[in-house]
Amino acid sequence: MGAKVIKDAAPRQEGDLGDVIDTGTGYMVYKVTGRINARIPELNEVRERVVADSSKEKAIEAAKGYASQLSSKGVSALNAMPHETTGIFKRSEGVIPKLGGDAKLKDDLDSLNIPKSYSVEGRSCVVWLNQFIKADPSGLNPAKSYLIKADLLKKGKDAAFEDFIKGAKKKHKIEIVQDKLK
Numbered sequence: 376m377g378a379k380v381i382k383d384a385a386p387r388q389e390g391d392l393g394d395v396i397d398t399g400t401g402y403m404v405y406k407v408t409g410r411i412n413a414r415i416p417e418l419n420e421v422r423e424r425v426v427a428d429s430s431k432e433k434a435i436e437a438a439k440g441y442a443s444q445l446s447s448k449g450v451s452a453l454n455a456m457p458h459e460t461t462g463i464f465k466r467s468e469g470v471i472p473k474l475g476g477d478a479k480l481k482d483d484l485d486s487l488n489i490p491k492s493y494s495v496e497g498r499s500c501v502v503w504l505n506q507f508i509k510a511d512p513s514g515l516n517p518a519k520s521y522l523i524k525a526d527l528l529k530k531g532k533d534a535a536f537e538d539f540i541k542g543a544k545k546k547h548k549i550e551i552v553q554d555k556l557k
Contacts, residue, residue: 379396392404
């Protein structure tokens with residue numbers, strides 16, 4: 376939508392009303408109230424931001440490199456180093472404690488007997504499987520099985536809805552009014 380407005384507004388003079396534009400969720404009319412000429416700022420105007428951005432990028436790359444270096448060490452060497460653990464979790468929970476719901480990481484769970492480096496929620500980390508507890512299917516009765524299936528189905532639907540909303544938000548301006556969802 377923004378590109379449509381810019382393209383339509385560029386040749387207009389101050390005070391002109393724009394054409395009616397279909398936004399996909401409604402219609403919009405705008406008025407050109409002023410112009411700000413584009414320019415490239417002088418370095419002294421943006422130096423702090425440039426330095427901060429550059430420092431941040433270098434720190435992120437250094438952290439990724441260090442995580443990659445650590446992931447080449449064996450599990451016993453990593454276990455000997457200070458580290459955090461997720462604690463016990465179930466795959467069906469949808470997220471891994473302290474690591475979130477990263478799809479690539481969840482897909483790799485079975486192969487994490489060899490450490491791998493990941494970027495999770497803006498952090499570089501090394502992940503490996505320290506313990507695997509296989510579920511005992513003998514304790515699964517039909518009622519429990521039904522509840523697990525229903526829970527997984529609900530989580531799948533919720534995840535699909537979230538993905539749909541994320542995609543829609545990229546294409547359209549969407550405002551969700553939580554009070555009206557109840």
